[in-house]
Amino acid sequence: MSVAGTYNTTVKSPMGDQAGTFTVEDNGDGTFSGNMAGGMGSMDVEDGKVDGNTLTWKMNMVVPMPMTLECQATIDGDTLTGSVNAGAFGAMPVSGTRA
Numbered sequence: 001m002s003v004a005g006t007y008n009t010t011v012k013s014p015m016g017d018q019a020g021t022f023t024v025e026d027n028g029d030g031t032f033s034g035n036m037a038g039g040m041g042s043m044d045v046e047d048g049k050v051d052g053n054t055l056t057w058k059m060n061m062v063v064p065m066p067m068t069l070e071c072q073a074t075i076d077g078d079t080l081t082g083s084v085n086a087g088a089f090g091a092m093p094v095s096g097t098r099a
Helices: none
Strands: 005-013 016-026 031-038 041-044 046-051 054-061 067-076 079-085 091-098
Touching: 005 031, 005 079, 031 054, 041 054
Parallel strands: none
Antiparallel strands: 005 016, 005 091, 016 031, 031 041, 031 046, 046 054, 054 067, 067 079, 079 091
């Protein structure tokens, strides 16, 4: 099962649930590219890695403050679950389903 696809996601943040769209493009060499678009704008995936059905990546958030987010998610069929680590704000759960 490919991890590639578009996922409708929800990040449970200190500012409430943040709905977004997470696009995953499997590069076929253990890496992936894509982006997360939502209420806080669009952030490109950086350093995206695929290990089986587990994704790890970073994103540079600009709003409401500049910060590097470290993310991890597991794809199980059409379901995505994981976390977004926002430094001092800690880890925020992320979940989603394939669109």
